[in-house]
Amino acid sequence: MTHGDMPKPERLEEAKPCPFCGRIGYIEKILGMWSICCYGCGCGTGSSPSRNLVVNAWNRRPTQEELAMKTFLLQATDPQ
Numbered sequence: 001m002t003h004g005d006m007p008k009p010e011r012l013e014e015a016k017p018c019p020f021c022g023r024i025g026y027i028e029k030i031l032g033m034w035s036i037c038c039y040g041c042g043c044g045t046g047s048s049p050s051r052n053l054v055v056n057a058w059n060r061r062p063t064q065e066e067l068a069m070k071t072f073l074l075q076a077t078d079p080q
Contacts, residue, residue, distance in 0.1 A: 011024060015059055025044070026039060035047045
């Protein structure tokens, strides 16, 4: 496969904006594996043979309770 034959990433309309920079993610399938990448900041998902799995991973946001628990645990284990 030459560079000109590479599949083009498509804009991911059903996804939430990037959690870090707010831009839209792009999804692509390479060698049978789907992944999503933000071209604003470069963050992305891992690869999966399931398109739905990477879209769900991209769209997942922690709940307020999850964030509070993580903050608590980080503060509790801080060596200061």
